[in-house]
Amino acid sequence: MVDKSVIHSSPHLTTTSWWGALLLGLVFIAAGLFILGDVALATVISAVIIGFALLVAGVSEVIHAFSAPHWRGFALRLLIGVLYGLCGVALIADPLAASLVLTLVFALALIVSGVMRIFQSFQYWRWAGSLLLLSGLVGTLAGFVILAKWPVSGLWVLGTLVGIDLLLHGVWWIALGLQLRREPRTAEP
Template identity: 35%
Template sequence: MTMQPPTGFGAKLRGLPPTEQLRANWAWFLGLGIVAVVAGLVALAITEFATLVSVVTIGVLVAVVGLVEIVLGFRARGWGQALYWEISGLFYVAAGIFAWAEPVQASVVLTLLLGAGLLATGIVRAVAGFRHHDKMRGPLILSGVVTGLLGLLIVSGWPANGLFVIGLLLGIELVFTGINWIFFALRLRSHA
């Protein structure tokens, strides 16, 4: 019995170099970009819902990771770290259940953590920028100031902004990611 070479869409591309494979699929990248932009615009239109969906999804994922950690802890009883894994897993499961059961309150907590994290990151970047004495000094300081101001804006609006910040940032990220894919696809097409 002899093997026949595969036919169809994938078989046509297998013999091409990677760059040519990308160019041959430019329309798929364009489609991905359009879908991402549309999803981002929808998230921006319904930021509260996008926030709640994000928080519930995060809660489910965190709970699953916690369960896996607990199972690994029980399976690794001979190891010294097993009890720590089990305790850590319990915390993950509890946090996941909280996010799933109380997504509004969880979004408020996550918004505060996000804002505080951005503020702290901005301060660290700005300080690091002032300590640099090369070409990276300006961009690092600018990045720190912008990130810090975003964090300060989120923290100063907390808790009132807890139900829309995550959805707003998700929407903005999806729109910019989509635009990036669209430009990538059009560039591939122009070089085809």
């Protein structure tokens, strides 16, 4: 069930036609299926896009560090900008090798965050702690599966995650479109 207060409080959603939401959902699903058709290529493309984003962020941080040197943390901001830039260049220069490293870091992050959620689930048991426990177990297991298949998993993990994300986002847009079609909308004053 879609929360009506969200729909009525957002001018974008009140002016979006239900069929526009359905169409957008279909576009997301088609893009997700396309990416899942060749996850290795999608992984490399994702690494290059992330590389350009890091490069732009790094250059921006360095420019900002020099344009406002009187701000505290000049050296730290400069260092962060240089590191972002170097990581961006590394991703662009060799996206396949960088994908392997990103996948390793991602697997380790899944394991660490999963273990943390497992411990927290007992602390928050009264507030759906069982769901937090399940989330922690799934995250930890996923991290170990990716780690067990590493470095080969570096060829498919990023592309698979992007494809699944697009599919799920597309399903949400379709569900929203169907909900908008069923519920009459009133214009906000």
